[in-house]
Each structure stands twice: as C-alpha cells, then as structure tokens.
Amino acid sequence: xxxxxxxxxxxxxxxxxxxxxxxxxxxxxxxxxxxxxxxxxxxxxxxxxxxxxxxxxxxxxxxxxxxxxxxxxxxxxxxxxxxxxxxxxxxxxxxxxxxxxxxxxxxxxxxxxxxxxxxxxxxxxxxxxxxxxxxxxxxxxxxxxxxxxxxxxxxxxxxxxxxxxxxxxxxxxxxxxxxxxxxxxxxxxxxxxxxxxxxxxxxxxxxxxxxxxxxxxxxxxxxxxxxxxxxxxxxxxxxxxxxxxxxxxxxxxxxxxxxxxxxxxxxxxxxxxxxxxxxxxxxxxxxxxxxxxxxxxxxxxxxxxxxxxxxxxxxxxxxxxxxxxxxxxxxxxxxxxxxxxxxxxxxxxxxxxxxxxxxxxxxxxxxx
Amino acid sequence: xxxxxxxxxxxxxxxxxxxxxxxxxxxxxxxxxxxxxxxxxxxxxxxxxxxxxxxxxxxxxxxxxxxxxxxxxxxxxxxxxxxxxxxxxxxxxxxxxxxxxxxxxxxxxxxxxxxxxxxxxxxxxxxxxxxxxxxxxxxxxxxxxxxxxxxxxxxxxxxxxxxxxxxxxxxxxxxxxxxxxxxxxxxxxxxxxxxxxxxxxxxxxxxxxxxxxxxxxxxxxxxxxxxxxxxxxxxxxxxxxxxxxxxxxxxxxxxxxxxxxxxxxxxxxxxxxxxxxxxxx
Ligand SMILES: Nc1ncnc2c1ncn2[C@@H]1O[C@H](COP(=O)(O)OP(=O)(O)OP(=O)(O)O)[C@@H](O)[C@H]1O
Ligand SMILES: [Mg+2]
Numbered sequence: 001x002x003x004x005x006x007x008x009x010x011x012x013x014x015x016x017x018x019x020x021x022x023x024x025x026x027x028x029x030x031x032x033x034x035x036x037x038x039x040x041x042x043x044x045x046x047x048x049x050x051x052x053x054x055x056x057x058x059x060x061x062x063x064x065x066x067x068x069x070x071x072x073x074x075x076x077x078x079x080x081x082x083x084x085x086x087x088x089x090x091x092x093x094x095x096x097x098x099x100x101x102x103x104x105x106x107x108x109x110x111x112x113x114x115x116x117x118x119x120x121x122x123x124x125x126x127x128x129x130x131x132x133x134x135x136x137x138x139x140x141x142x143x144x145x146x147x148x149x150x151x152x153x154x155x156x157x158x159x160x161x162x163x164x165x166x167x168x169x170x171x172x173x174x175x176x177x178x179x180x181x182x183x184x185x186x187x188x189x190x191x192x193x194x195x196x197x198x199x200x201x202x203x204x205x206x207x208x209x210x211x212x213x214x215x216x217x218x219x220x221x222x223x224x225x226x227x228x229x230x231x232x233x234x235x236x237x238x239x240x241x242x243x244x245x246x247x248x249x250x251x252x253x254x255x256x257x258x259x260x261x262x263x264x265x266x267x268x269x270x271x272x273x274x275x276x277x278x279x280x281x282x283x284x285x286x287x288x289x290x291x292x293x294x295x296x297x298x299x300x301x302x303x304x305x306x307x308x309x310x311x312x313x314x315x316x317x318x319x320x321x322x323x324x325x326x327x328x329x330x331x332x333x334x335x336x337x338x339x340x341x342x343x344x345x346x347x348x349x350x351x352x353x354x355x356x357x358x359x360x361x362x363x364x365x366x367x368x
Numbered sequence: 369x370x371x372x373x374x375x376x377x378x379x380x381x382x383x384x385x386x387x388x389x390x391x392x393x394x395x396x397x398x399x400x401x402x403x404x405x406x407x408x409x410x411x412x413x414x415x416x417x418x419x420x421x422x423x424x425x426x427x428x429x430x431x432x433x434x435x436x437x438x439x440x441x442x443x444x445x446x447x448x449x450x451x452x453x454x455x456x457x458x459x460x461x462x463x464x465x466x467x468x469x470x471x472x473x474x475x476x477x478x479x480x481x482x483x484x485x486x487x488x489x490x491x492x493x494x495x496x497x498x499x500x501x502x503x504x505x506x507x508x509x510x511x512x513x514x515x516x517x518x519x520x521x522x523x524x525x526x527x528x529x530x531x532x533x534x535x536x537x538x539x540x541x542x543x544x545x546x547x548x549x550x551x552x553x554x555x556x557x558x559x560x561x562x563x564x565x566x567x568x569x570x571x572x573x574x575x576x577x578x579x580x581x582x583x584x585x586x587x588x589x590x591x592x593x594x595x596x597x598x599x600x601x602x603x604x605x606x607x608x609x610x611x612x613x614x615x616x617x618x619x620x621x622x623x624x625x626x627x628x629x630x631x632x633x634x635x636x637x638x639x640x641x642x643x644x645x646x647x648x649x
C-alpha cells in the first residue's frame with residue numbers, strides 16, 4: 001500500500017541556478033515526513049521532482065524500490081494535494097473526486113463506492129453536487145485531499161495545504177491530517193515553512209536550506225539536538241555562542257562561551273581536534289531561580305553547570321517569562337521560565353539569580 | 369453605446385445635487401445629451417429607415433406607397449441569392465469550426481510550451497487581424513494561382529480561417545493567463561495523459577473564451593467581402609458578394625429586405641452571445 005521514497009544525489013538546476021543540490025533522502029514506508037525550510041529553499045521543487053513535474057538534472061528517484069526518475073507524473077503511484085488545491089472548477093465535488101478513478105478506468109460501481117467512502121473520510125458526505133466555487137477554504141482543502149486519497153497512492157505529496165486557512169482551522173486540520181494519515185497508512189511527504197506545524201505532525205523532519213538537507217531526524221532530535229546553526233535557529237529559539245575549548249579530560253570538556261562564561265560539557269560532545277565551535281543553548285533549558293538549590297534541583301550535581309547572573313530584561317508573556325541574563329562572567333543569554341503557579345517566583349529586571357544548565361543541553365553545532 | 373462613450377451620463381444624480389447644479393453645468397449636460405442622441409441617430413437611423421422601406425410597395429426608395437411583403441417574397445424566390453446565402457452559411461460554419469480548433473490548440477501550445485521563436489510566431493499569427501483585407505486577398509489569390517489551386521469553397525475557407533482564427537487564439541490566450549497552472553498538473557497527477565488533461569480539464573475551463581471566439585469567427589466570415597472577392601469562384605460566391613453585385617447594378621428594394629433580414633439575424637446573434645456571456649459568469 002504505502003511505499004518507501006528514495007532520492008539519490010538529486011540535483012535540479014534551472015539554467016545556472018541550482019534549486020536542489022545533491023539531495024539524498026530515504027523516506028520510510030508509511031512515514032509522515034515534513035520538508036521544512038524558508039521560502040525559496042527548494043521544498044516545492046523537491047516535491048515536484050517526486051511527483052514527476054520536474055526531471056532532475058542528475059541523480060535518481062525511487063518509489064517502493066522501483067526507479068521512476070523518468071516516468072511522467074501520470075505513470076507514478078503518487079498523488080498530490082496542491083497549494084492552490086487546483087480543484088476542477090467545471091466539475092462537481094463528486095466528479096472532482098471521481099476524476100482519478102475514471103482515468104484508471106475503474107468500474108462504475110466501484111467508483112461510486114470509493115468516492116462515497118473518500119468523501120466520508122474527509123467528512124464531506126452530502127456535498128456531492130456542489131461546485132468548488134461554492135465551498136469554503138477548509139472544504140476545498142478536504143476535497144483536494146479526498147481526490148488524491150481516493151486513488152490509493154503509495155505516496156501522498158502535500159504542498160503547504162494549510163497555508164490558505166486561518167489559524168484556528170489550521171490547527172484543527174493539522175490534527176485531522178495526522179489522524180487520517182495513521183488511518184490510511186500512506187507515506188505522506190508534507191511541505192511547510194511553519195516549524196510548529198512540522199513539529200506537531202511529523203514522524204521525521206528534513207530541514208531544507210538553499211537546496212540542501214541540513215538535518216534529517218525526528219522532531220525530538222531536530223529540536224533538542226540541532227545539527228547546524230541554521231537548524232537551531234530555524235526551529236524554536238536558540239542562544240548561538242562562539243565557544244573555545246579550554247581543557248578536556250576523560251569525562252568532561254571545559255569550554256569558554258563568547259563573553260567569558262565557562263561551562264562543562266561531555267567530552268564526547270566536543271568534536272575531536274577542534275579549537276572553536278558554535279554552541280546552541282535553548283532558552284527554556286536554562287533553569288533560573290533566586291535560590292541556588294532550586295536552580296539545580298532537577299539534575300544530578302556532577303552534570304549540571306551552575307552560574308550566577310543578573311536579569312537585564314524581563315518580558316512577561318503569560319504562560320512564560322522571557323529573560324535576558326547577563327552572567328557574572330560576562331556572557332549574555334536569553335532564558336525562558338515557565339510560570340507554573342501564581343505563587344511561583346516573580347522575576348524583575350535587576351534581580352540576581354542562580355542558573356542551572358545541564359551539560360547535555362549545550363549542543364555543539366556542525367560547521368558547514 | 370452612450371454608456372461607453374459618455375460614462376458620466378449614466379451617473380445617477382440625486383435631487384439635491386441636481387438643485388445645486390450651476391446653470392453652466394446644466395447647459396453642458398444638455399449639449400452632451402444632444403450629442404449622444406445625434407451619434408445614436410447617425411448610427412441607427414439609416415438602419416431603421418432601411419427596415420421601414422423594405423415594406424414599401426414602391427420600386428424607389430423615395431416615396432411611401434403602401435405596405436407590402438413583396439420584397440421579402442422576391443428574396444425568397446431569388447434562387448442565386450438563396451444559393452449565396454447557403455454558401456455563406458456553409459463557409460462561415462466551416463470557418464468557425466476550423467478557427468476554433470486552430471485557435472484553441474495554438475493558444476494552448478503557445479501558452480504551455482516554451483520553444484524557440486514562440487514570441488515571433490505569436491506576432492505572426494496576430495498580424496492577419498490588422499492586415500488590410502485587400503492585401504490579404506491579393507496575396508492569397510497570387511498564392512493559389514501559382515500553386516495551381518482552383519478557386520472555390522476551399523480557397524474561401526482558407527482565406528477566412530486565416531483572419532478569423534487569431535481572434536479565437538487571442539481570446540483563448542487571455543483566458544489561459546488567468547487559469548491556475550496547477551489545474552493541468554492536477555489532471556496529470558490523477559493519471560490523465562497530457563491529451564486527456566487538455567481535453568477534460570483545459571478545454572472546459574476555456575469554454576467561455578472558445579464560445580466568444582467562435583461567435584467572432586462566424587460573424588467575421590459571414591459578412592466578409594474583400595478576401596472572398598479574391599478567393600471565390602462564381603459557384604462559391606457568398607451573400608455579401610452577391611449583394612455587392614446587385615447593388616452595383618442598381619439599388620433595389622429587394623436589397624432592403626435582404627438587409628433587414630441581416631439586421632435581425634445579427635441582432636439575434638449579438639443577443640445570444642451576450643446571453644452566453646452572462647451564463648458563463
Ligand atoms: N521553473 C523555475 N525556473 C527557474 N527557477 C525556479 C523555477 N522553479 C523554482 N525556481 C527557483 O528555485 C528556488 C526554489 O523554489 P521552490 O519553489 O522549490 O521554493 P520553496 O521552498 O517551495 O519556497 P516557498 O516556501 O516560497 O514555496 C527558488 O529560488 C525559485 O526561484
Ligand atoms: Mg513552495
């Protein structure tokens with residue numbers, strides 16, 4: 001039913017411009033994969049290469065172990081949900097959904113059954129006779145989805161299908177899509193530039209930047225272990241600090257962050273033979289408290305870095321407090337504190353605080 | 369008509385603004401109104417007179433001598449005239465079909481595929497729309513003569529298609545520019561071959577443009593005189609050719625009757641296309 005998708009060294013050039021550079025990617029069968037990246041990074045181009053609307057300049061594309069690099073789109077077991085939905089304006093909802101089955105010459109009785117099922121799947125039973133112009137944005141999106149799913153593709157491609165919807169509907173549709181994907185078990189390749197959407201829905205995320213895959217991994221890995229400065233910065237927020245190695249022994253590496261703060265991280269985390277590197281620290285991983293014991297309470301003594309700082313700026317955001325910390329050593333860090341209880345600590349600019357940071361939450365980034 | 373020429377005349381004026389109008393403005397309004405009436409009269413009075421005189425019992429277009437359907441009967445009994453009308457219908461029909469096919473396919477190819485000289489080819493197809501008909505007629509005649517093609521229906525149709533199909537092509541191109549390029553891809557994605565995608569998705573989306581182009585092609589062919597003059601044989605002479613011949617010999621109330629029929633048919637045609645346009649919206 002669902003199939004593995006493999007891209008092997010795929011490059012796509014438009015004239016002199018390289019939109020996709022040497023991309024190799026293996027998408028497991030039944031997986032929800034998201035291509036995430038900024039505008040113009042080549043996400044749509046990658047999708048169009050898989051769908052067959054573009055031919056790679058070099059490299060090969062495989063679907064379920066079969067090479068499809070030079071197959072036209074109508075011979076690939078792949079269907080797409082277009083960003084503009086591209087519903088056929090002259091056909092009713094029912095005829096739109098039946099279109100793919102008619103092209104496959106499915107018998108009429110089966111067409112009736114499958115179209116009905118597909119419309120039920122997307123909760124659009126009873127909309128058969130409507131024209132696309134008579135539907136709301138969310139309904140159009142679901143017709144587009146039904147039209148693609150009814151063909152039982154091995155891979156479903158979705159190009160920012162939710163970008164035209166308002167925030168509320170978008171969240172509802174995110175969960176809906178995820179549920180649907182589990183239900184039908186088809187490989188989904190999903191394009192978005194919305195990091196939250198990617199984290200919410202994906203089994204794995206490929207971060208795309210300038211036609212290359214920067215990092216490929218689970219949302220968890222991508223968030224907690226960003227591989228590059230781009231990945232760290234693109235997903236969530238990060239303190240990115242130039243860091244120099246001072247001393248290393250068997251258990252730990254002592255480093256000095258830009259500004260002067262000295263911390264310890266695991267020796268294995270520091271790349272061998274390197275003097276300086278970029279380190280990422282997520283703001284919410286800095287534990288801040290006015291009491292020293294509370295700042296380190298959650299972690300074992302030996303693994304936690306402790307340092308003192310002064311709060312330079314404090315922004316109250318309801319669920320969280322955003323702090324800019326000036327450490328005594330001289331490094332500036334941003335930190336986010338959850339407001340867990342109305343009786344919890346209240347921070348103000350100028351307060352002196354203790355900070356705890358686990359050694360594993362210092363992530364050394366790859367340089368490319 | 370007046371709306372097109374003087375859009376501001378159609379603006380509603382509320383009573384209060386009317387009161388406040390200065391006399392100068394009122395005069396200019398009166399002048400503009402008169403001018404509009406004059407233009408309309410200039411355009412349509414001859415047609416109305418002509419229709420009226422087609423019922424005149426006199427042989428001359430001067431005096432009213434009583435009501436008659438006689439001229440219509442003599443049109444109906446004039447075999448060469450009827451033959452010419454049939455020729456015109458057949459030629460306009462075939463021209464329309466060929467123009468629609470050529471214009472639609474050509475418009476799609478120019479829109480969809482990038483190839484060398486696409487811009488040049490597009491300009492070349494547009495030129496017959498503005499080329500003087502006399503030039504086109506003569507050049508076609510020379511072409512057919514040197515190629516040894518005998519003049520007849522085929523040569524007339526070729527001539528008519530040459531200047532008609534660009535109108536279809538232009539209408540189709542305009543519509544294609546407003547069409548979501550993903551529509552064709554969606555069809556291909558769902559398993560349609562490029563030909564099926566064109567036929568099942570693109571053509572239906574182009575229907576308003578195709579219908580408008582077809583009506584245009586039919587009207588152009590139906591009343592074309594000059595190109596036909598150079599490319600027709602006696603047997604394939606069209607109605608305009610026949611009428612032109614008759615008018616040269618002398619004005620005849622039968623021509624009035626014939627023209628009145630023309631007017632009615634044309635108005636019906638225009639009304640029909642307006643109706644179709646409204647349906648498309
Ligand atoms: N047909 C084309 N000809 C020339 N350049 C193209 C073509 N298609 C895409 N590009 C270029 O390739 C790059 C990647 O485009 P692509 O559409 O894949 O971006 P994207 O990641 O989908 O961006 P967005 O999030 O804005 O949709 C862009 O710089 C774009 O200008
Ligand atoms: Mg895109």
